[in-house]
Each structure stands twice: as C-alpha cells, then as structure tokens.
Amino acid sequence: MESCNRKACKAWLMGTLILFSSCATLVAGTIDCGIVTTLVSTCTNFITYGSPDPFPGSPCCDSILALDHMADSSTNNRQSVCRCLMSLISPYNPNSTAIATLPGLCGISLGFTIDPNTNCN
Template identity: 40%
Template sequence: MKSSTQAVPLLAILMLVLLVSPPSVAALTCGDVVRDIGPCLNYLKSGSGTPPPPCCTGAKTLASAASSTADKQTACGCLKTASKSMNVNPATAKALPGNCGISLGFAIDPNMDCSTIS
C-alpha cells in the first residue's frame, strides 16, 4: 500500500516536468550542413548538368539528417547564409536536390524565408 501512495506524487512530478520542458531543438548544426554539402561547392559555383557523385552523396546525407521541421529550418538557414557568402549560382543551387534525386523539403535559395518551412 505504501508504494502506491508514493507513486502518485512521483507520477505527478514526472508529468509536470514533461509539460514544462522546452520543445525539441534542432539536432542538425551548420557544421553538419557544410560538411555534407562541401563536396558540392565547385558544382554550385560553376557546374552544370549532373552533380558529381560525392556531392549527391552529401546531399542525400543532409536530406536524411534534416527530418524534423527544426532541422530543415536549420539546414535552410545555413545553406542560405553559405550560398550568399560563397557566391553560388542560384539556379544550380535550386536544381541540386532534383538533380541528385532527393527532396530537402525546401529550396536552396538565398531569398528563402526559412521560418516558413514546416
């Protein structure tokens, strides 16, 4: 009998902790994004046609890693910043996911509003 009366307050505390804990945050970092897309840099600056296999491998890794909304928004923001600072060809960047046969769930676009990604 004593153990059941102790379990009720413990359960209530556990439920309270779950209710007030912060929402999940992105597990993906800009370092991860840059590492995955790094093999695409030359292609994104001056390439055309089919991206090189290491580029598509990295893009596929990124697509797999960016599964949650928070991760997609992080990846979008990182790619947006990187594309502006590295002077990539916007058309090539937008076409990259399709050319690699993947979907990121957002466009690689220096003008993308990453907060609209769901």
C-alpha cells in the first residue's frame, strides 16, 4: 500500500469528514451528536490537559472546521451543532472553558458562543 504525504493525508481526512458529516446531515435532517462528539474527540488532549494548544491545520482544528462547515449549511444545522456542543459541556464540565476556546484557537467562528448559558435557538 502506498503511503501518502502528510498534506495529502490531511486533505483526504478533511474531505472524508466533511463528506461524512454532509451525508449524515442529509439523512437525518439535523446533525447527529455522535458525529459532533467524534469530531471534538480529536481535541481530547487539549480539553483534558490544556495542552498542546490546537492551531490552524492541526487535526483538532480540522475537526472544528468540519463542525463549522456542518453548521454553515442551514440555521437548523447550526442550532443542532450548538445543542450537541452544549451537551458536551456537562460531561466535560471541569474542562468546559477549554471546549469554549477551541474555535478561537483554531481561527474559526461557529456563530455562537460555547457556554453553558448559550441559547441555541
């Protein structure tokens, strides 16, 4: 099996994530929180330990970018992504600040603030 260079592998992964999330959105009509959880899980080290900081182009930021693309397709999708992220705040409560900082560290605006008091409607 031929190995791919890092840039090509990242591009393939990003495309696959976006395609997967788009298909899931079309089938379900709303975003599946399992997909959101899977994407955010690429940021587990940062969420749990506070380091290393994610940066644009890192796997963590690529996943946050995929969330942004999922959320951008409609108001319903943005609300679904918001609700899914809010549901992650509870299990990760001690690390909710880390989750909230992810979009900013990645240079991405999701269009809402990740905060326990955010109204996703």
